[in-house]
Amino acid sequence: MSLAGQHYVVTGASSGIGLATARVLSMRGARVSLIARSETKLTMAAGQLRADGGTVAYAVADVADKASLVSAFEDAEKAFGSVDGLFANAGTGGVFGPISQCPDDLFESVIRTNLTSVFWAIKQVLPGMMARKKGSIVVTGSLASERGMPDNAAYVASKHGLLGLARAVASEVARSGVRVNCVLPGLIETPMLMALDPDAPVDATLAALGQAVPLGRTGTADEVAQLVCFLLSDAASHITAQSIAVDGGMLGTLMPG
Secondary structure, X not given: OXXXXXXXXXXXXXXXXXXXXXXXXXXOOOEEEEEEOOHHHHHHHHXXXXXXXXXXXXXXXXXXXXXXXXHHHHHHHXXXXXXXXXXXXXXXXOOOOOHHHOOHHHHHHHHXXXXXXXXXXXXXXXXXXXXXXXXXXXXXXXXXXXXXXXXXXXXXXXXXXXXXXXXXXXXXXXXHOEEEEEEEEOOEEOHHHHOOOOOOOHHHHHHHHHOOOOOOOOEEHHHHHHHHHHHXXXXXXXXOOOEEEEOOOXXXXXXXX
């Protein structure tokens, strides 16, 4: 699964699944453009990947700001040329609470970050991919892309919409040789997951969450990254319009309590 010379853009690339994916891509010879909000974290991430021999550039952008996001993609193409693959991973978890107490601006903010920004990102790379008759896009969904969840309507709506967007684009561009797939992370050890209970010891949190997983443990960002890199590569050349969970069996099983 060599990715040598290919150019991939990763959003939400400064930590978690985004950074893990950027690391695997760069280890396999790809040129990787990192996009995230925190310049401090991006600088550290790029430095780590370069120290390991990676070819990396980065641009600071809040994906929910269209002008900022478009500028970041322009910078990526200036650095490494046409985009061969996009991992649209940036997102937010929203805030837990009943829908009756969800402020309108919060709902709109989550939709803008998790769904609208991916629409914008896809529009940036799709014309070039279609012209070249080749390209791969992977978006980060969630188990909430396939299942309802109480007390987080904005997040669930955004992730359902994201899966629909991926399927719609995949069906539209398949004849052009462009593939679009959606990964569905389960309980993965990332900063977003750990923020659910920031005061608890990490080991205790992971142990408690792992009890809900058929495999008996939470997953790692690298385990998701391996799937993403496969889907971005030519090894997955006949796979498109799919949603694939990395969740230790949660989505596909019924485990009586």
